[in-house]
Amino acid sequence: MPVEIIGYVPHTRRTETTGLWWSDDFDLAYVEEAALSHEEAGFDRVLVGQGSWGPDALLIAAHVLRVTRRLKVLVAHRPGFVQPTVAARQAITLDRLSGGGRVGLHIITGAAGGELQRDGDTLPDDERYRRTADYIDVLRQAFAAPAPFDHDGPYYRVRQGYSSVRPLATPVLSFAGSSAGAMAAGPGRVDTYMIWGEPLAQTRDAIREILALGRARGREPAISVSLRAVVGETEAAAWARTQAIYDAAAAELEAARRAPAALLQAAAKADSVGARKLDDIARSADVHDGRLWLGFTRLVGRGGSTATLVGTREQVVGGYLDYYRAGARAFYLRGWDIAADARAYGRDLIPHLRAAVAEADRADRRITAA
Secondary structure (H helix, E strand, O other): OOOEEEEEOOOOOOOOOOOOOOOOOOOHHHHHHHHHHHHHHOOOEEEEOOOOOOOOHHHHHHHHHHHOOOOEEEEEEOOOOOOHHHHHHHHHHHHHHOOOOOEEEEEOOOOOOOOOHHHOOOOOHHHHHHHHHHHHHHHHHHHHOOOOEEEEOOOOEEEEEOOOOOOOOOOEEEEEOOOHHHHHHOOOOOOEEEEEOOOHHHHHHHHHHHHHHHHHOOOOOEEEEEOEEEEOOOHHHHHHHHHHHHHHHHHHHHHHHOOOHHHHHHOOOOOOHHHHHHHHHHHHOOEEOOOEEOHHHHHHOOOOOOOEEEEOHHHHHHHHHHHHHOOEEEEEOOOOOHHHHHHHHHHHOHHHHHHHHHHHHHHHHHHHHO
């Protein structure tokens, strides 16, 4: 089946390697450049991030949809700050404005440091995940209900909830999380489950668990694995570039240590189950499975979208195929210089990865037919 490639549109050109990534600003020209770069490169969808001190993700996503023709968006969205019926109508309205089928919500529950308290949310972690489950249930009803509905849940009680504007295509829902609370809330409720890149053995285990939970609850999600890529003309050139990325990120981290205390707090490390697990793996070795580079993960020490496949184009495509065969059906692929790396991925990687996945599927069908 076709693989979905998910990119990232930020609100600033600053990243871990390109200047004061712990700070914040707003660069409309770069939002547009990143969006157009991803569309031209052949990405299917882009994630638009959300933060407690940052600009509004839904409004940025609306602009991304306006300046592109085909690109889809996945808008990071935190339950608890907007009522689910309101969020559903926002997503449906955006779907209609974009022509239908281009809108998704990425439901996020975990947080680093005081991320949630800055917006007034003081619920403990496990309770937030229980609220998220109830929130998604209301979203689903609002997306699909042909008439006003009532909902009685532990966190939301809705009377005659309804959206008079109907979606041309139901907005997709994605989710992430490794804790027990996340596993209770996400599988079975969402369309896509996003996991961070880990070595293949751990990834296979995670995919099996999520798919089994989804099947048992009546909705099996597609699995997206977060894996950056460094592609070189030779393997040595690719590994040399990883060292340059590491050195640039280390320099930015050193600059961040001299930042005002409030900004350092804003850039606090994630303290989730998934982040701790990935950081532990990274500290055990910089390279896993011969091609998975976690040196950058170890350096920044906050889990997340930091695992990277390194090598020639053929080697990196082969690495992605290993994860595809393990059950991944989407890849979250972002670089360090976001727009420029998106263009490079479109030139050097994405069409070859799609072709390799299609050939692998044909080979599997031939084996099954035989």
